Amino acid sequence: MEADEVNENTDREPTGETRNQKLQRNIGELLQELRVAQAGVQILFGFLLTVVFTPRFEDASGFEKGLHMAAVLLAVAATALLTAPAAWHRLLFRTGRRDEILRVGNRVVLVGFGCLAGAVTLTVALIAKVVFGTTALVATGGFVVLLFGLLWFVLPFRLPHDGQLPRHPADSASPRRGLTRKP
Template sequence: MSVKDTSSEPAKDEETPHQRLARNVNELLSELRVAQAGVQILFGFLLSVVFTAQFRQASGFEKGMHLVAVLLAAASTALLTSPAAWHRILFRTGRRWQILRAGNRAVLAGLACLAAAVTDTVALIAKVVYGPVAMITVGSLTGLLFIVLWFIVPIGMSRGD
């Protein structure tokens, strides 16, 4: 009885490198849908605040914090939507690897901007409602929560901790 060498052929339950790359790109684009929803809600909230009477009475510092949050949300939007645009423009050029590599970096930067925008917004709300001590405390705790859950936990998981 002879055994056929199939080491160069993928088993039926394995992926070829091309299939894996296509799946990874599709997974990246699917993950973006979750993050984009959060950015859209935050961005809409931040844009609508400007048109309230209370905003006109805000201090320069508070308006500055708001502008920073808007800019971070805009950057997050641009970074989190760019891989979809790249895929749409380049999908027939065989550049999935480049889309995936650059897209991964853009998503991580976009998530960092989103975390910073949410943190800034929460800190601003705490400042307006309770004052500067609450702003520092609540803002620090919010930022720490994002850092731990979005970045430290996955690093620990990748190390097997």
């Protein structure tokens, strides 16, 4: 074994994990998060695909059809972006490139979440337009953008980060149970 491999597998993180174990755990967590997000994308995408085959869609205005197409394209982008890290992991998992998969995958997933939020926003706004008119489109679209923006992109930075909430059970031990941190 090369010296780098020995250090990678024997150097311990503050969590007690080796660097390789931590990377493996982080990849697993990323892929699990993507499973949750992908379910929403699949449901939305399926709905968007079926809408064009309804009789009412033929009577939609050019603006409404344009909103629908934009929502479909954002759903396609979200699907591609949110599944890419899983494909990368499958292709590269034996090449020792977990660092790159995590670093780039994290960025791609964040863009994918943005596309998903956009697709949901346009879909809900389009529904509001068809049911209630243009004013409802603007109000509903604005509300949905605000909701996603706050919950997905603002609130996470407002969460406490003073060490009281462990990121992972292995990252710290509960003092109430008499456990101590691993060296």
